[in-house]
Each structure stands twice: as C-alpha cells, then as structure tokens.
Amino acid sequence: MTYVLILAAVLVLLNTYPLLVSQDLMFQSKKTTLQRHVSVMASSLAGLEILTPEGVSQVMALLDDKDLARLIVTNASGLIVYDDWETGGAAGRYAFFSEIVQALDGNDVFYSEYSDGAFRSRAAVPVMYRNMAIGAVYAYEYDTVQGELLKGFQANLRNISVLIGLIVIVMSVTLSKALTRRISELLRAIRIVREGEYSHRAIMRGSDELAQLATEFNSLTGRLQATEESRRRFVSDASHELKTPLSSIRLLTDSILQTEAMDETTVREFVSDIGEEAERLTRITEKLLRLTRLDDKTETEATEVNLREVLEKAIHMLTPLAASSGVELIGNLENQGTVRATEDELYQVAFNLIENGIKYNVPGGFVRIALRNDEEGTVLLVEDSGIGIPEEDMPRIFERFYRVDKARSRMAGGTGLGLSIVKDTVERYGGTVKEEPREEGGSRFVVRFPGKGGSEA
C-alpha cells in the first residue's frame, strides 16, 4: 500500500511538473517572438509621425503579418486606424482593450494563456515618436501547433503513467499475496509449536529473508525439542531414582510391621538398611539441587581460586576411602594453577573425579592427579588404573543418571549425577572436560580451564 502511494505521488509529479515547465518555456518563447514582431511594426510605423488609415495600410502591406490572428493599430486617442480582420474588423471605432490602453500609456504588454490545446497570446506596444505615444500596435496570436504538441506530450505522459500504475498495482498485489501467504505459513508454524507440538517444522522454499527466518525458527524449535526431551527424561529418571530407595524403605518397614516377633538383630539390620536408603535419598536430592542451581545459572561469586590447594583438600578427604579400597592416591602437584570459579564448585569437580577413580578401581590400583599449565590455560588430569569405560558408553557417561554398571555404581553409593555436575560446572566457567581411555587400562579425565595458567612452582 505504501509503495503504491509513493508511486502515485511520483506519477502525479511526473504528470504536472514537466508540463508546467514546458508551458512556461513556450510562454517565454512566445513572449520574445510576438513582442519582437510588434516592436518591429511599431518602429516601422513611428516614421509616419501621424497614423492615418492609408499610411498605416501602406506600411503594413510591406510587413509580414506572420500568421497573426488579428492585428490592430490605433492612433494616440485609441481610434482604430488599421484592423486586418477579414470581415471588415473594427476600423473607425475606438479600441478599449486594456492592452491597448496600457500601450498608449507607454507600456509594453504581453499576455499568454494555454487551454484546450491552444496558446492564446496578446501583445501590445506603443508607437513612439519623439518620446510620445502616437499610437499602439496590438497583436493576437492563436497557436494550435505548439498547443497540440503540448497536448500530445501530456497524453503520452498520462498513458505511460497509467501503464506503469497498472503494472505496479498488479505486481504489488501478486507480491504481497505471495508474501502474506508465506508469512501466514510461518505464523501457523509458530502457533503449532506454541501449542507444544515441538516436532513441527516450517516449510519455506527459496533463500530470501523469510526462508532464512524459517530456518532459524526450525533450528530454534529443534533446540526447544531437545531441551524438552531432556527435561522429560530428567524428570522421569529423577522420579525413578527417587522411587527405588523409597520402595526399598517401604518394603523394609512393611516387613518389620508384618513379621510378628521379629528378632532384634533382624530388626536392627532392616532399620540400618532403611537408614542407608535414606542416606542415598539425601545424596540424590543434594546432587539434584546442585544441578538445578547450575541450570539456573544464578550468579555466584567467582574468584581466582588456587586449584592446587583445592586438589590437596580433595585428596586429603578421599584418602580414607582410597585406603579402604586398597587404591593409592598419587598427587603430582608441582605446578600452580588458578581458575576463575568458586572454591566449592571446583572442590566438587575434583572430588567427583577422584572419587570415581577410586570407586571404579581394583584393589592395588592407583589414581593419579596432575596439574599442568600451558598457553591456553590450566589443565587438571585425573587418571586411574581401574576398570575403564567401554567405548560404547563413553559418549553417554556425562548424561544425568547414566551409569555403565548400575549395580556397581549403586554398591559404591553412586547416583549417576557426579559427572553431569563436573561437566556442567566446568562448562559454566568456559572449560571443557573429556574422557580418554588409557592404553594400560583404566581411564583418564582431562579438564581444561581457560585463562592464563599459574606460575611454575
């Protein structure tokens, strides 16, 4: 609509401005030629001193009247002494045209107008003799030749404008229809996705902005779908994980209540099992809360944390577990390394990795913890001589609740959330974590934190 309005304005301008300019040019040229013409006549007549019909006629016969529609000569009192009109004219009468009156006052007069394809021009000049107006020459020109020219020009412009207008209107309507159809398709897709149908995709051909918009929308929907799926999986996994210890507790309490005269040792054993399950529930909920906090991305006060001190603390805490599992903890911590994070979160990362190294190890094995710096940042290595991770499970071990060997993890008090917490935390501070198998058996976790590494110790 806007384009059509702009075009209409342009066409109106195109139809008026050039015409006005050419009309003006023609008026100017008429003025010069007609005025010059009557001036020549006036100068020729000036030689007569007194304008009489005979004298004027003689002079006029010698001059070219240049296709004038009418030529009138009056004397000083406005009496017409010559009129070239074929049907007798007004000779012998007084002329009261304003042009003649003005010319007798000593003024050159010119008027021109254009209408209906004809220029009507009038010019009058005084006939001067010794600085006195002894008469006036008045000429009237009726020109249809140039008028027709202008008329043709006007008609051409109008036809071209109408044609352009029609083409533009047809094109605008067609284009806007196509555009509206495509936008409606996109809107429809947005509405369907809003209703929760995340698998729907907008189909849009071409490579214009709308097609790009559709592609962006589809990839956004794809991400939404993935997030939604992982959320669903998380909720169902979490409920499942929470349900298992709860059912055990339920089963144990039922057994205690329903078995009459249960001996005290069995009761104690069952109650201790209930305690263990409760502890397990606490562990799971604590880890879930930790993950939720990571998801929320609430601003925590990150500071420059000395990673070596954090590792020493984690090793110290896990030494009793390592000793009871017959696993040796080796800390290669000659290097310093600072990481921008919170101490508590870094401790959690170190603790989870070292604890896994102990949990999934064999008696007599070891867990080696090393700290390294390079130009890109600080690197933490945790490698063990344990059972290792089968290749097919590697891509999934960082998923929430994923465990290679459920029973073993359960026995070791695992929740399947430790590595998810490691990954989420590390990535939150711009780092990466990856697992690689060791050739000698066991696995190696490499955590890379960005930023300059600390100084060599």
Ligand code: ADP
């Ligand atoms: P969990 O609480 O079960 O230890 P994690 O998220 O920490 O959960 O680890 C997920 C799974 O990855 C574990 O159940 C285990 O099967 C495997 N895993 C993790 N670390 C190791 C390791 N160092 N050696 C062998 N397997 C490991």
